[in-house]
Amino acid sequence: MDVELRDIHKTFGKVRANVGIRLHVPAGTIQGILGENGAGKSTLMKVLSGFIHADQGAILLDGRPVVIHSPADAIRAGIGMLHQDPLDFPPMRVIDNFVMARGGSLFPGRAAARRDLKKLAAQFGFALDPDAYVDSLTVGERQQLEIVRLLWLGARVLIFDEPTTGISAAQKERLFAALRLLADQDKTVLFVSHKLEDVEGLCDRVVVLRQGYLVGEARPPYTTRQLVEMMFGKAISIGKRVPCAVGETSLRLRNLSVEDYRLKVRGVNLAVRAGEVIGLAGMEGSGQGLFMRAVAGLLRTTGGRISLDGRNLTGRSHLVSKRHGVAFLPASRLEEGLVPGLDLTEHFVLAEKKGGFFIDWEGGRALAEERIAEFNIRGTPASHVEALSGGNQQRALLALLRVSLRLLLLEHPTRGLDIESTIYIWSKLKERCGQGTSILFVSSDLEEILQYSDRVLVFFNGRVSPPLEAAEMNTDRLGELIGGKGWPEEEWVEEMTADG
Amino acid sequence: MTTEQILVGLASVLAAAAPVMFAVIGETISERAGVINLSMNGTILLSAMGGFAVAMTSDSLLLGFLGGMVIGALVALVVAFSSITLHQSQVAVGFVLAIICRDLAYFLGNPYVAQSGPRLNTAPVPGLAAVPYLGTLLFNQTLVTYLSFGVILLAWLWIYKTRPGLMLQGIGERPAAAFVRGTNVNAMRYLYTILGGAIIGLAGPSYSLSVKAGWMGTISGLDGIGWIALAITIFGGWNPLRAAFGAYLFALLQWLGLVLQSSLPNVPSQVLQVAPFPLMILTLLLVNIGNAEWVARTLAALPAGPRRVVTRLLRALRASPPAALGVPFESE
Numbered sequence A: 001m002d003v004e005l006r007d008i009h010k011t012f013g014k015v016r017a018n019v020g021i022r023l024h025v026p027a028g029t030i031q032g033i034l035g036e037n038g039a040g041k042s043t044l045m046k047v048l049s050g051f052i053h054a055d056q057g058a059i060l061l062d063g064r065p066v067v068i069h070s071p072a073d074a075i076r077a078g079i080g081m082l083h084q085d086p087l088d089f090p091p092m093r094v095i096d097n098f099v100m101a102r103g104g105s106l107f108p109g110r111a112a113a114r115r116d117l118k119k120l121a122a123q124f125g126f127a128l129d130p131d132a133y134v135d136s137l138t139v140g141e142r143q144q145l146e147i148v149r150l151l152w153l154g155a156r157v158l159i160f161d162e163p164t165t166g167i168s169a170a171q172k173e174r175l176f177a178a179l180r181l182l183a184d185q186d187k188t189v190l191f192v193s194h195k196l197e198d199v200e201g202l203c204d205r206v207v208v209l210r211q212g213y214l215v216g217e218a219r220p221p222y223t224t225r226q227l228v229e230m231m232f233g234k235a236i237s238i239g240k241r242v243p244c245a246v247g248e249t250s251l252r253l254r255n256l257s258v259e260d261y262r263l264k265v266r267g268v269n270l271a272v273r274a275g276e277v278i279g280l281a282g283m284e285g286s287g288q289g290l291f292m293r294a295v296a297g298l299l300r301t302t303g304g305r306i307s308l309d310g311r312n313l314t315g316r317s318h319l320v321s322k323r324h325g326v327a328f329l330p331a332s333r334l335e336e337g338l339v340p341g342l343d344l345t346e347h348f349v350l351a352e353k354k355g356g357f358f359i360d361w362e363g364g365r366a367l368a369e370e371r372i373a374e375f376n377i378r379g380t381p382a383s384h385v386e387a388l389s390g391g392n393q394q395r396a397l398l399a400l401l402r403v404s405l406r407l408l409l410l411e412h413p414t415r416g417l418d419i420e421s422t423i424y425i426w427s428k429l430k431e432r433c434g435q436g437t438s439i440l441f442v443s444s445d446l447e448e449i450l451q452y453s454d455r456v457l458v459f460f461n462g463r464v465s466p467p468l469e470a471a472e473m474n475t476d477r478l479g480e481l482i483g484g485k486g487w488p489e490e491e492w493v494e495e496m497t498a499d500g
Numbered sequence B: 001m002t003t004e005q006i007l008v009g010l011a012s013v014l015a016a017a018a019p020v021m022f023a024v025i026g027e028t029i030s031e032r033a034g035v036i037n038l039s040m041n042g043t044i045l046l047s048a049m050g051g052f053a054v055a056m057t058s059d060s061l062l063l064g065f066l067g068g069m070v071i072g073a074l075v076a077l078v079v080a081f082s083s084i085t086l087h088q089s090q091v092a093v094g095f096v097l098a099i100i101c102r103d104l105a106y107f108l109g110n111p112y113v114a115q116s117g118p119r120l121n122t123a124p125v126p127g128l129a130a131v132p133y134l135g136t137l138l139f140n141q142t143l144v145t146y147l148s149f150g151v152i153l154l155a156w157l158w159i160y161k162t163r164p165g166l167m168l169q170g171i172g173e174r175p176a177a178a179f180v181r182g183t184n185v186n187a188m189r190y191l192y193t194i195l196g197g198a199i200i201g202l203a204g205p206s207y208s209l210s211v212k213a214g215w216m217g218t219i220s221g222l223d224g225i226g227w228i229a230l231a232i233t234i235f236g237g238w239n240p241l242r243a244a245f246g247a248y249l250f251a252l253l254q255w256l257g258l259v260l261q262s263s264l265p266n267v268p269s270q271v272l273q274v275a276p277f278p279l280m281i282l283t284l285l286l287v288n289i290g291n292a293e294w295v296a297r298t299l300a301a302l303p304a305g306p307r308r309v310v311t312r313l314l315r316a317l318r319a320s321p322p323a324a325l326g327v328p329f330e331s332e
């Protein structure tokens, strides 16, 4: 179906999320919609799918104006959207999620639906178990469920909002293949992303949004420079790898072991020098999370020794290691890191831990203002953290950290952030390294691992490689190790002991 | 005890559980949609008094029950309006309503205290009532008890077997996801809250016109039942069949307390009266055992086949509240 958006305007209070956007997408096209966080991409897509009302503007399908006031209207018109985080029902089964929205009869007719589900899934090479509960699926599988569900409802326009965030490389390949197949079937595909490499490899054409405006269009062959300039209004370079001047050994792990009921991580030996950055690579759930939490003192180790600056921290709680300069920033910013409902001032007041029974609000606000300026956070002292964009939440988390740290543990420090925020966050982190803080970080972004680490630990199913020099690695080799290929049987163990 | 005595006793358990059942099922439906109707305790008293008053004045049992339903629906409407439209706390509003309705029932009910009024008789089902055992147990009951069976089954069928019922689950679980699937979430919440309230409103007249016929004001002995029903709703994991099981278990334990009191004179009667409560809690713990970390660890040691079976079983037993319970929904 041919989709045309005319003059779409949408404001949220003072924020102009969409300003006079015009976009025309013919059927059978994969249209990329590129823009940094907060550019207005999701807003535009939600307008098209009836999730929000535009203040002004028209939507034309196959040249005919249509009124889309609710998702129900959009579904009827053949428009379906996969939201940034899948809007499905986690505690319910796949089949129930699948049949739910279809109107008509009183009874869902699961038997027939099950056949349709299997047929549709097979078409795209998706393996979906109709009886599995959705909360046992990966994000990638939940997307697959949404795709077949929308097609079953008769969607001819499919919108994907940042679908590559949080899925594995293999799932991304499968997703892209599915999108190409959809386009071949003459469906209209709108693909939203802030990642250049996604758009470059996939889209037939790209438009770029910046601060609510549609600022440019491009067709293949794309040049990265041109897209980046459109996204940010200026050229940005990632910069060369800068190895930090590293100092004395600060963190020393000897034969560290940790396990939960699913996974065992055994005998890790590692000596980290002050100011060094160690990247932890591996597929989600290969043991990095356990390892991080053990080092942070959040999980009990089952063996081995942890010492920091010569001080034995084995078996000590996170409170103790915190006192000795260890900080842990978990992946889920809003669940474990920030307190939704509190504003920035309140966060800084909480983090300061000043003595005294009454709160010094004046001082708190002043401090918040200072940190907001220093960390370039788009917000005010009175902004609630959940209203900040992902990049700004991450900046806030960094701003909340104590000044002098010995060891900083980070999980996915830049997940979901655009390039500019990523670069900014890392410049701040490297600043800390310069002051002698060692960093251990988990990331599923291989480029990020290689770009910013001095050495890399690869995790595969609980196995841990010895520290590998990042400068001598490339993404291909790293990718293989992550996938479990090229692991020698015994000799690495020797090397590791020698190193520790 | 003879078999016949036991059967009659069990039949009385089914009958005694009927009013609680209406309250529990009504609350289950309301909470499935995401709205906590905390006014239940007051609603039951007010509808008991109102239903009795209407039936007495009109001399019509049917009107009495309808009156109770209308009262329940109106109270639920207040809950729905203040939470869905005015975005007020469901807990605060519900709690205040529970108190107001109770006091209102005592105040307005004064003229009807200890009056004689109509009472529902048992209505043996022709043919079936003569079936050995089952006849005594199930088919020699009042219409209210039959209705309570029907309500359990219908609610269960609706929630798990029909398409709108699936969406009802969805609305309480993740309203935004229900919304993108084309549902008018707030309209549905109004509908189910009011429907649930009407069913809760059946509980009162079931007492005052059948199980404990009459209106006795403050000594009616109905105060507190709503709170117990609320606990059973949670125990029932928002599933009508499990909730029914909970309500019957509770009524059974109470009956056993009475029966045992005569055969165990040494045990203080308070122990037997209170015993149902800790027993309910114990059952609740057992049912939710699948949540425990050590269970997950034990399961991980099993081979894949049996593990899947056991996991699914525990999964089916486990209950967690609708995720959006008490959370207002606003489309952008």
Ligand SMILES: Nc1ncnc2c1ncn2[C@@H]1O[C@H](COP(=O)(O)OP(=O)(O)O)[C@@H](O)[C@H]1O
Pocket: A012, A015, A016, A017, A035, A036, A037, A038, A039, A040, A041, A042, A043, A044, A389, B332
């Ligand atoms: N529901 C909302 N209420 C207030 N502001 C919003 C809302 N949704 C989006 N915004 C704001 O509109 C702008 C565009 O947001 P969005 O469309 O989500 O950007 P993108 O998807 O490109 O990252 C941002 O500044 C965001 O904070």
Ligand SMILES: [Mg+2]
Pocket: A038, A041, A042, A043, A084, A161, A162
């Ligand atoms: Mg977005």
